[in-house]
Amino acid sequence: AQKVTQAQTEISVVEKEDVTLDCVYETRDTTYYLFWYKQPPSGELVFLIRRNSFDEQNEISGRYSWNFQKSTSSFNFTITASQVVDSAVYFCALSEAPYNTDKLIFGTGTRLQVFP
Amino acid sequence: GAVVSQHPSRVICKSGTSVKIECRSLDFQATTMFWYRQFPKQSLMLMATSNEGSKATYEQGVEKDKFLINHASLTLSTLTVTSAHPEDSSFYICSANSAGFAAKNIQYFGAGTRLSVL
Secondary structure (H helix, E strand, C coil), X not given: CCEEECCCCEEEEECCCCEXXXXXXXXXXXXXXXXXXXXXXXXXXXXXXXXXXXXXXXXXECCEEEEEEHHHCEXXXXXXXXXXXXXXXXXXXXXXXXXXXXCCEECXXXXXXXXX | CCCEEEECCEEEEXXXXXXXXXXXXXXXXXXXXXXXXXXXXXXXXXXXXXXXXXXXXXCCCCCCCCEEEEEEECCEEEEEECCCCHXXXXXXXXXXXXXXXXXXXXXXXXXXXXXXXX
8 A cells, every 4th residue: 555654743943953854655666756845834835856766866955855765665854954934844745656647645744843 | 837826715605605616727738637625734635636628536535516626628627615514614725737847747736725614
């Protein structure tokens, strides 16, 4: 069965701290995509990254970095030098086939609060 | 690019009325759109997959006659909550698959609609 687990329900940090959000997934497919989305208080989900199952290279985008490890079925997200604007709910998601009609399987989300 | 517009952002209605929510992909064509429901502090629950020119595919437990979905064009899908009741109050979010937009296969989301049924 396909499943995405975000064990951290809520994380609180002080500004400028680094924080890592964990994501563990389960799938039987060899071809799949992993995603991270950010949902600020306004409600809209903002796409952050997509990673396919054949590419295990870590990715960095500004203060954001992602660590994909197939051996542990994890796709963790690190925010370096966190800022108050990073406060949001972050969702990890899995898509099992790169087709138009495929569904996203979401984790339960991690609520990140960054205090000044 | 890859902007999805959802309207209205908030609606308050009386019990028994029907409410229509629109989801538009503004700068790309979306053969597939998705409708989600989100309860406070919970994850997104997929309600249905909307395919242009054909009937929507509903997830188990979602009432087809309650939540009518129409995907009449490559840029517009609508969700109508028929005879709304207080238990239908929720946050509804749509997304559009960007497969036709530089073939990235990414779902881009609208800003959501907060429905309150009195």
